[in-house]
Amino acid sequence: MPFLDILVIITEDNEIVTDIFSKDTDTHMYLNFYSNHPKHVKLNIPFNLASRIITITSTDILRNKRLEELKAYLKKQHYPEQVINYGIQKALTKGPIVTESRRSETTEESSNNLNKIIPFVTTYNPRDYDIFSFMRQIETNLHKSERMDKVLQKKKIINSKRQSKSLKRYLTSSKFDFNETVPIVKKCTDKRCMTCPNLIEESSIYFKNGKHFTVRQNMSCKSSNVIYSLICSNCEEFYVGETKNELRTRMTLHRQQTNHEDLTLIRANDHFHRCSNGRFKIFPLYMVNRQNDFLRRKKEELFINILNPGLNDK
Numbered sequence: 001m002p003f004l005d006i007l008v009i010i011t012e013d014n015e016i017v018t019d020i021f022s023k024d025t026d027t028h029m030y031l032n033f034y035s036n037h038p039k040h041v042k043l044n045i046p047f048n049l050a051s052r053i054i055t056i057t058s059t060d061i062l063r064n065k066r067l068e069e070l071k072a073y074l075k076k077q078h079y080p081e082q083v084i085n086y087g088i089q090k091a092l093t094k095g096p097i098v099t100e101s102r103r104s105e106t107t108e109e110s111s112n113n114l115n116k117i118i119p120f121v122t123t124y125n126p127r128d129y130d131i132f133s134f135m136r137q138i139e140t141n142l143h144k145s146e147r148m149d150k151v152l153q154k155k156k157i158i159n160s161k162r163q164s165k166s167l168k169r170y171l172t173s174s175k176f177d178f179n180e181t182v183p184i185v186k187k188c189t190d191k192r193c194m195t196c197p198n199l200i201e202e203s204s205i206y207f208k209n210g211k212h213f214t215v216r217q218n219m220s221c222k223s224s225n226v227i228y229s230l231i232c233s234n235c236e237e238f239y240v241g242e243t244k245n246e247l248r249t250r251m252t253l254h255r256q257q258t259n260h261e262d263l264t265l266i267r268a269n270d271h272f273h274r275c276s277n278g279r280f281k282i283f284p285l286y287m288v289n290r291q292n293d294f295l296r297r298k299k300e301e302l303f304i305n306i307l308n309p310g311l312n313d314k
């Protein structure tokens with residue numbers, strides 16, 4: 001019968017035998033010896049795992065069998081034989097974890113000490129110069145300052161390492177941020193704004209041709225330096241354009257059709273006039289970070305290639 005990591009077996013002679021229990025899915029992938037962790041952490045792993053075996057297994061045969069298995073698992077993770085044997089030997093000498101001597105060693109002392117120590121925390125990096133040895137050297141000097149002496153009192157400064165971020169920790173967030181909002185397009189709500197009534201307030205858009213795009217920044221009619229889309233209110237065919245001005249300024253130019261230099265727009269405008277009495281919806285797609293005409297036009301090109309709008313010149 002398994003219970004936590006203990007397997008309880010009742011033998012034919014009605015004796016109770018306990019063994020380490022591990023699920024079939026357990027791959028015994030202990031921390032790789034070459035992993036970027038402080039030495040003492042890795043040196044302690046064989047000891048702790050061996051201690052667990054010694055504590056849980058109730059017969060010598062089982063104990064030795066499990067210890068042999070442990071050796072094999074650790075070797076697979078590149079632990080040197082010496083380190084493994086040392087850990088196991090230490091665990092055997094110390095005995096099972098539940099004994100009084102080992103318990104007092106861990107609980108009482110440490111709680112007593114907790115108020116007497118100040119951890120000096122640095123992020124672990126094997127390439128760093130050992131700053132803590134320097135701390136030791138200046139410790140007496142620190143006490144010479146009245147203010148520092150008050151802070152330190154008789155407390156002991158201990159060396160403490162923070163685990164450096166792994167690639168996974170850089171890429172994933174452990175925090176669950178409820179305030180985190182999805183980027184969205186919003187009207188500027190200015191009463192005089194002629195763009196607001198036609199602006200689509202969404203975080204993503206589905207175009208007529210099945211193409212889909214989700215915005216990555218918050219944008220409004222007041223956003224400038226943007227790639228935008230205009231969608232015909234009648235047939236939903238669409239156009240993709242760019243502007244360095246505020247979107248709403250650009251839309252005014254659109255409506256008045258004064259910007260005759262911009263030939264690409266003329267075809268789209270023609271369509272709106274014929275198809276929907278000049279009515280169209282506006283949805284900004286992307287805001288270019290830098291005020292750079294070249295960059296913005298390249299982005300526009302990219303969007304046209306990907307979204308394949310029906311009202312742009314091919």
Ligand SMILES: [Zn+2]
Pocket residue numbers: 187188189190193194195196221222248
């Ligand atoms: Zn507006």
Ligand SMILES: [Zn+2]
Pocket residue numbers: 232233234235236237271272275276
């Ligand atoms: Zn149309």
